Amino acid sequence: xxxxxxxxxxxxxxxxxxxxxxxxxxxxxxxxxxxxxxxxxxxxxxxxxxxxxxxxxxxxxxxxxxxxxxxxxxxxxxxxxxxxxxxxxxxxxxxxxxxxxxxxxxxxxxxxxxxxxxxxxxxxxxx
Amino acid sequence: xxxxxxxxxxxxxxxxxxxxxxxxxxxxxxxxxxxxxxxxxxxxxxxxxxxxxxxxxxxxxxxxxxxxxxxxxxxxxxxxxxxxxxxxxxxxxxxxxxxxxxxxxxxxxxxxxxxxxxxxxxxxxxx
DNA sequence: CTTTTGTTATATCTATGCTATAACACAAGT
DNA sequence: ACTTGTGTTATAGCATAGATATAACAAAAG
Numbered sequence: 001x002x003x004x005x006x007x008x009x010x011x012x013x014x015x016x017x018x019x020x021x022x023x024x025x026x027x028x029x030x031x032x033x034x035x036x037x038x039x040x041x042x043x044x045x046x047x048x049x050x051x052x053x054x055x056x057x058x059x060x061x062x063x064x065x066x067x068x069x070x071x072x073x074x075x076x077x078x079x080x081x082x083x084x085x086x087x088x089x090x091x092x093x094x095x096x097x098x099x100x101x102x103x104x105x106x107x108x109x110x111x112x113x114x115x116x117x118x119x120x121x122x123x124x125x126x127x
Numbered sequence: 128x129x130x131x132x133x134x135x136x137x138x139x140x141x142x143x144x145x146x147x148x149x150x151x152x153x154x155x156x157x158x159x160x161x162x163x164x165x166x167x168x169x170x171x172x173x174x175x176x177x178x179x180x181x182x183x184x185x186x187x188x189x190x191x192x193x194x195x196x197x198x199x200x201x202x203x204x205x206x207x208x209x210x211x212x213x214x215x216x217x218x219x220x221x222x223x224x225x226x227x228x229x230x231x232x233x234x235x236x237x238x239x240x241x242x243x244x245x246x247x248x249x250x251x252x253x254x
Numbered sequence: 255c256t257t258t259t260g261t262t263a264t265a266t267c268t269a270t271g272c273t274a275t276a277a278c279a280c281a282a283g284t
Numbered sequence: 285a286c287t288t289g290t291g292t293t294a295t296a297g298c299a300t301a302g303a304t305a306t307a308a309c310a311a312a313a314g
């Protein structure tokens with residue numbers, strides 16, 4: 001999977017990496033059971049320090065996107081536990097987006113269309 | 128309008144303040160033309176430094192939620208210009224939420240229902 | 255003339271992000 | 285046995301951002 005860092009972004013590098021991996025899973029480019037490059041290898045590929053990658057991997061593990069073991073490194077393994085916890089996170093994130101949308105006169109229909117298009121976009125990326 | 132800071136949050140204080148004001152506008156608790164407390168007064172009420180409030184106000188001005196003038200302080204004034212710019216921001220924010228939702232097996236219908244409920248929640252807050 | 259407004263400028267402290275180097279325990283391959 | 289490659293942890297240094305504290309300015313209102 002192709003991952004590119006934006007060193008001029010205000011977003012932290014480990015957050016960028018985490019987000020791109022999550023999007024890779026959503027697009028099914030990163031499939032269940034697949035291994036990610038080791039922290040050192042990924043760091044080398046991205047031109048980033050090992051600890052930055054390690055921080056991203058640890059975050060992905062914590063949020064239930066990968067499992068880490070010494071044999072195979074970081075393996076894609078999405079956990080469907082703590083669903084209510086993730087719903088809460090999504091809830092509060094979505095709340096700010098909707099608040100901005102309402103202020104800027106973006107209709108409910110527009111937002112639902114946007115969500116539908118995004119689901120379609122992620123699905124169409126699947127082979 | 129009641130605003131409370133969470134000093135234990137990992138979210139910056141000026142971001143918290145900005146977000147709560149945007150939600151206040153979305154709920155129509157803060158109405159068009161209404162004045163916000165001055166930076167010094169708001170800072171005093173929240174137990175926060177003046178510059179922290181100033182930063183939030185400047186951000187709200189930049190994003191077209193308030194207008195600032197010397198007579199009346201910060202006045203709620205939502206600009207509907209730069210709509211495409213705001214759509215882009217919402218687009219990229221939404222993309223990460225949807226990616227997480229897909230990974231965690233949350234359906235399109237569930238997400239659209241969530242958006243609908245939020246629109247309803249903000250509207251019901253209006254008097 | 256005083257007060258209050260937003261605004262700007264410094265300075266200081268703390269926390270975070272990123273890097274660098276090093277070491278550890280464990281598993282796999284040779 | 286030995287080496288290599290995992291994740292993991294620890295420590296240190298550097299740069300930036302967040303928050304605070306003082307201070308001052310120009311403009312508007314009373």
